[in-house]
Every structure is written in structure tokens, then in C-alpha cells.
Amino acid sequence: MLSKKTKYAFHALTFLGKRREQKTVLIQDISEEYGISHKFLENILLELKKAGILGSKKGKGGGYYLIKDPKDVALSKVIRLLDGPIALLPCVSLNYYEPCVECKDEVKCGLNKVMIQVRDEMLNVLENKTLADILDKE
Amino acid sequence: MLSKKTKYAFHALTFLGKRREQKTVLIQDISEEYGISHKFLENILLELKKAGILGSKKGKGGGYYLIKDPKDVALSKVIRLLDGPIALLPCVSLNYYEPCVECKDEVKCGLNKVMIQVRDEMLNVLENKTLADILDKE
């Protein structure tokens, strides 16, 4: 399951995606729409900004806005940013690799091999579905 | 990521799958092989037994053994059993459905629609890959 952080990130991106003609959107507008704590959402939006997905403007009349084209924001990017690895095991993660402590030889591990296949098929979906797909459905 | 519980379950199933000609396997043999706490593994094996995947025999010469044909043990079954939902959001889970509290109308939620697609493609993999696939690779 996705963490609430990631789910909220998707909500916020959807909200901002629907208001792209608008210059900026306040954190508060988003937090009220979804009943998310203002401060909690703040941290999430900051991360999305650091990742180059959102832009922001300080001061009066400021707020957040979507920088990227929605079709260039893959679900995988958002998930990795807020939740971490997509792979089901650390030993098959492309971005967060770690060996399994209990595993003597990864090369001979059948579980490892199958989970690589699972990872690749999951990525095939999550890399190709984007924010644009979410917006299309609203 | 899968919990350690689920990962250990897969290890245990693999171990048992490789020893199907043997009548029974001791918990201790499995826990030593992978460095898993005996008691922790005990709980996992119990759950696998209750789910009809493993059988057991008490007393001297007892232990656990695989009941099912490895190709009938889908990865999805093991994951759901130990980890719970496979879906990325509660509102799209087939087996553990719960509405999202922040969502006013699920029917109009684009995130919901996309996550249903993601779920279906994930299941397409996880329902069709089985313990047999793991054993084939060892």
C-alpha cells in the first residue's frame, strides 16, 4: 500500500493539474479540499518541488504550481520520491538496492530471479502511467 | 516492499518445495538455513498451514511439508496472507476494501480509476507467477 504521504502527493498533483491556467495555488486550498493537515502537506509539496515537479512563489499572491507537463510525471517518480522503493525486495531494487542479509548467494536465489521479473512488469505499468492519466479520468 | 514475514514465507516455501520427496522438514532446519528466529518462523508456518498451503506432523519425526503443487501457489496468495492488500490504495483493494476518508466521491476520482488499472496489471503478474517459478530458478 502507498503511504498517506504518497497518496496526498497524488491528490495535490491532481488538484494543481486541474488549475494549470492559474498562476499559483495556496497550500491551504489543497489541504482544505482533502482534509489534510496544512503542515503535513507543506512537507510533501516541498519534496515535490525539490524533485522539480512543482514550482513555488513566496509572499503574497504566492503558492505552488505544476512545472511539468502531466504526461511527464510518471506514477513511479512520485512513488519513489515519497515512499521509496517500488520493488518488492531490497535485493531487486534499482534505486534503493540492498542485499538481503539472509541470502548466501543472490545469483543462485530463485526468489530474487522471480522478483526481478515482477519488478520489471510493475515498472512497465508505473513508468508509463502518468499524472495525465489521472487528470483524464476526472 | 514486502514485509520480512512475507519474505521469510517465500524462503520457507522454497526450502520445502525443494524437499518434497522428504516427508517432513523441521522448523529449525529452515530457521537455521536463513538465520530466522525459530519462534518468528513458527508463526509464519502456522499461517501457511491454516491457509492450506502447508501440512504438518507432530511428535518425533514430525515437521512441515508442502501440501500444494508449487504451480498452484500464486505469489499473490502468499502476499495477501502475510502482508495484506496488494492494491496501492484501500479504495481499490479487492480483498481489503476501505473507502478513502478524504475522498468525496470515489466514482469521480481519477486517482481511483488509475489505481484500479495498476492493481489489475499487478495482479496479472502476481496471480500468474507461482512458487514453481521460484523453484525453477534455483
Next chain:
DNA sequence: AATTACCCTATCTTTTTTATAGGTTTTGTA
């Protein structure tokens, strides 16, 4: 009858997630 090993429940510890707090910096505007 003794041994062996499964069965069950409860509790403790650690880690992760979720949430909060309080201040700092930047910007527009009166």
C-alpha cells in the same frame, strides 16, 4: 512414560509513519 515438536497467547522492542511545532526568509503592497 518420556521425548519431541507443533500450537497458542501475550508482551516487549524497534522501526516507520504520521503529525506537530516554531521559527526564518521572501515577496507584494499600502
Next chain:
DNA sequence: TACAAAACCTATAAAAAAGATAGGGTAATT
């Protein structure tokens, strides 16, 4: 130029989940 509005930043607390442990009970085999 001072003030207000809004994002920015860092740290910490609270809650929940995961991981691990303990100890005894029950059943089966020799």
C-alpha cells in the same frame, strides 16, 4: 519602508506497525 502573507526549514513528538521474544500447553511418536 513597514507590514502581512506565504513558502521554507529543522527538529521533535505521538501513534502505529513490524519484528522479535517468552513461556507454557497439547498432541503424537518411540
